[in-house]
Amino acid sequence: MNDKGTTHFGYEQVETGEKAKRVREVFDSVATKYDLMNDLMSLGIHRLWKRYAVELAGLRPGHKVLDLASGTGDLAARYSGLVGPEGLVTMTDINAAMLDQGRARMADRGLIGNVEYVQVNAEAIPFEDGRFDCVTIGFGLRNVTDKQKALDEMFRVLRPGGRALILEFSHPRSAPLKWAYDTYSFNLLPLIGKLVTKDEDSYRYLAESIRMHPDQETLRGMMEQSGFERCDYHNLTGGVVAVHRGYKL
């Protein structure tokens, strides 16, 4: 977002208020085939990335977790197992269609009792200060219009001692990997999107939005600006994805 009231939507510049609407349209379009597309896009590696992020969350029985941009609930399902019957997972998404998909999938898997569902905009989290032991957002921050505001909100709802995790596509560290990744995501990815969801544009947006997302060091700086301490990040698959972690001390 910039001072002129415009922001990026992929490589396009759009009015600030326009981005949320455009992002919603993208996810409305892909919601029903979101899991399949994730598998195709990442060759199934997204499961390993999520698994790794969950380990870094350090969850224990009884913890309260807020999962922003839950999508179909891959992370939330793991959290539900780790926090036990006394814990609580608040599964959220700004997009009602995605949240519906996620809720249906969690129920199908028998995950009930310690999960609640709330439609939430990460820039204005409707919970009181210090409510959660852990706040996470997986593959969602790059779609948020005002990322700094979302990080501020994540910090606010964390209890002192709690931690935030951001799992997101990032910037590959080596030039050959970057070339291979660019070739794949700008040529093959939209083609897969066209074949599977009949929606080439949405997947082109996904590729562009990844390139427009802050790199590892910039995001760490933004977390520190929001008040997080002991911030670090872990590059996965050569930096294609990174997990950022910060604490509220």
Add this chain to the structure above:
Amino acid sequence: MSISDLTHAGLEQAINHHISMDQNARAQMAQLHGRVIALEVLGTGRTVYLVPGPEMIQLLSSYEGEPDCLLQGSPLTITQLRHPVPEGEDPVPTDMRVSGESELAQQFCRILRGVEINWEAYLSQYTGSLIAGEVSKAIDFAGYWRDHIIDTLNRDLREYMQEEGAVLPTRHEIDAFGNGVLQLEQRLRQLQQRIERLTGIEGESR
């Protein structure tokens, strides 16, 4: 992401695959939701944390809290978890050390013994495939040897009771005795029919 993470992911998937096909195991695993079991592979410095849930079990390579129970065993001991045990028998392998909640350890080991897991592949990450393969062969040989010993003992005991102690009849004697009883029963039935027929003829002539 290390090789160990990939190994844990593979093992987790294998366990969950088997549990998903066994409703009983899935229900038992769900009952342990919220408990944490640490499994330390002695001699490797590796510990894996197993967290059962309603849908699946999760394997973590680190855990920041205190596990509810700790199981410690050598690779050889852990490989024994692939053999089911009869009801009423302790499912925790003899050489495995348990600290914390022993009942939880028993419940958990019983579930694991009901699931077909390739522990050899898992342990090979820590011991090397050669050693893991040898461990597995040793376990298989021990199983074969145990069955062989039980069978031999069975035969020796039978021979002593039948031939030397003459306490029990041999199979041949039992078969001969059984045949004799059958023949006797058949002849008695024929005699009874003759008596009934003769009694009937005598009644008609009067």
